[in-house]
Amino acid sequence: MKYVTLNNGVKIPQLGYGVYQVEPTEAERCVNDALGAGYRMVDTAQAYHNEEGVGAAVKKSGIARSEIFLVSKIWISNYGYERAKASIDESLRRLQTEYIDLMLLHQPFCDYFGAYRALEEAYREGKLRAIGVSNFQPNHFIDLASNVEIVPAVNQVETHVFCQQIRSKEYMDEFGTHTMSWGPLAEGRNGLFANPVLKEIGKVHGKSVAQVALRYLTQRDVIIIPKSVHRNRMEENFNIYDFELTPDEMERIKSLDLAKSAFFDHNDPETVK
Numbered sequence: 001m002k003y004v005t006l007n008n009g010v011k012i013p014q015l016g017y018g019v020y021q022v023e024p025t026e027a028e029r030c031v032n033d034a035l036g037a038g039y040r041m042v043d044t045a046q047a048y049h050n051e052e053g054v055g056a057a058v059k060k061s062g063i064a065r066s067e068i069f070l071v072s073k074i075w076i077s078n079y080g081y082e083r084a085k086a087s088i089d090e091s092l093r094r095l096q097t098e099y100i101d102l103m104l105l106h107q108p109f110c111d112y113f114g115a116y117r118a119l120e121e122a123y124r125e126g127k128l129r130a131i132g133v134s135n136f137q138p139n140h141f142i143d144l145a146s147n148v149e150i151v152p153a154v155n156q157v158e159t160h161v162f163c164q165q166i167r168s169k170e171y172m173d174e175f176g177t178h179t180m181s182w183g184p185l186a187e188g189r190n191g192l193f194a195n196p197v198l199k200e201i202g203k204v205h206g207k208s209v210a211q212v213a214l215r216y217l218t219q220r221d222v223i224i225i226p227k228s229v230h231r232n233r234m235e236e237n238f239n240i241y242d243f244e245l246t247p248d249e250m251e252r253i254k255s256l257d258l259a260k261s262a263f264f265d266h267n268d269p270e271t272v273k
């Protein structure tokens with residue numbers, strides 16, 4: 001496993017396991033499988049309603065808590081300083097842990113400055129080892145990062161071969177904020193699993209399309225959290241460090257970038273209302 005050092009010195013596995021859309025009743029089994037496959041970072045959120053299952057799997061795994069990196073996110077209904085502060089304690093209780101390794105603000109809506117103050121406070125108290133944001137587009141990200149005391153360690157944004165965040169990553173790098181990809185496989189959108197360029201490159205290395213797409217992001221220093229509820233796919237997505245894409249292959253995959261979301265148009269009132 002490769003580790004990345006965040007802007008406060010904390011080390012995070014570059015590859016983790018995401019549990020978005022994993023049923024609360026399935027979460028414990030899935031995280032148990034993922035830990036068995038070798039994952040040591042799990043990405044959940046208050047809005048996924050499966051923090052309990054994640055916590056239970058970690059607790060029962062027998063793996064030292066210090067070896068597992070837990071990420072969660074505060075949902076917007078818990079924004080504002082007071083509510084965010086209380087919700088961090090609720091997440092700690094649901095995850096059955098004394099600290100969360102990385103806590104993010106899920107979306108840049110409502111009183112997110114107030115919520116971020118609660119993150120900063122919990123960080124200073126040792127309840128959170130690192131703090132950051134998610135889905136902060138350049139306008140929100142630069143505004144927040146320029147006006148808070150603790151610069152976000154991470155911005156978790158949609159990042160995959162069709163939406164590579166090339167420019168966004170450059171300015172996040174300037175703040176020392178790591179880009180963490182959600183949807184690293186674009187949830188299969190835009191025909192990702194049948195993409196001829198990815199298939200051809202995969203063939204050369206004896207690797208699947210998913211492995212090529214994930215490996216590409218890690219070679220761009222992006223942290224990734226692919227999701228699957230199937231143990232064999234969890235293993236497939238985990239086995240990406242035994243090959244390396246050449247500079248030419250990197251360029252070919254770079255050219256797949258459409259530089260726009262495969263999920264939302266942030267400028268379309270219909271998708272954001």
Ligand code: NAD
Pocket residue numbers: 017018019020021043044106134135156157181182183184185186187188193210225226227228229233236237
């Ligand atoms: P993903 O890109 O990881 O795609 C997951 C889907 O791809 C699976 O449901 C499965 O259908 C398919 N898949 C996975 N591995 C495969 C394989 N090896 N072969 C074939 N098909 C495969 O999408 P995601 O779950 O949306 O994103 C990953 C994680 O990112 C989430 O679980 C969550 O933790 C996080 N996330 C965060 C946000 C946010 O707003 N911060 C939004 C979405 C997701």
